[in-house]
Amino acid sequence: MKKSFQEKVLEIVGKIPIGKVLTYKKVAKEAGNPKAYRAVGNILHKNHNLKIPCHRVICSNGEIGGYNRGEKEKRKLLTREGIIIK
DNA sequence: CGTATGACGTGCA
DNA sequence: GTGCACGCCATAC
Numbered sequence: 539m540k541k542s543f544q545e546k547v548l549e550i551v552g553k554i555p556i557g558k559v560l561t562y563k564k565v566a567k568e569a570g571n572p573k574a575y576r577a578v579g580n581i582l583h584k585n586h587n588l589k590i591p592c593h594r595v596i597c598s599n600g601e602i603g604g605y606n607r608g609e610k611e612k613r614k615l616l617t618r619e620g621i622i623i624k
Numbered sequence: 625c626g627t628a629t630g631a632c633g634t635g636c637a
Numbered sequence: 638g639t640g641c642a643c644g645c646c647a648t649a650c
Contacts, residue, residue, distance in 0.1 A: 542647085542648090543646085543647060543648090544647080544648080561632090561633095562631075562632055562633085563632075563633070566632090566646085571646070571647090573633095573644095573645055573646060574645080574646045574647065575632050575633070575645080575646080576630070576632055576633090576644090576645055576646045576647075577630090577645090577646045577647035577648075578631085578632080578646090578647090579630060579631040579632055580629075580630045580631080580632095580646085580647060580648065581630095581631095581647075581648080582631055583630060583631050584630090584648075584649090592631080595631080596631095597631085597632065597633080598632080598633065598634095599632095599633085601632095602631085603631045603632075604630095604631030605631070606631080609631090612631090
């Protein structure tokens with residue numbers, strides 16, 4: 539059974555260690571399609587699985603991007619892990 | 625199958 | 638540095 543792009547993305551994001559952040563493009567590349575960063579954001583947006591540290595996924599320009607619980611919460615979580623966002 | 629959407633990225637003015 | 642437009646892919650309907 540082939541894992542859907544979503545499964546790959548969720549697995550990759552779920553493997554992100556603390557203190558480390560990946561960009562949507564990087565995750566998409568790891569998932570198999572470096573150009574699917576659009577789908578990555580779409581998947582994470584639809585994904586309501588709190589078990590996935592999706593807050594460790596940020597834009598390539600250093601922006602937070604977004605978060606289901608609010609961008610403020612995401613920035614707080616990242617800062618709490620030692621990752622300073624703009 | 626075609627259209628619409630989305631937490632992006634890049635290029636250009 | 639900022640703002641706008643286009644392209645890109647996967648998913649949902």
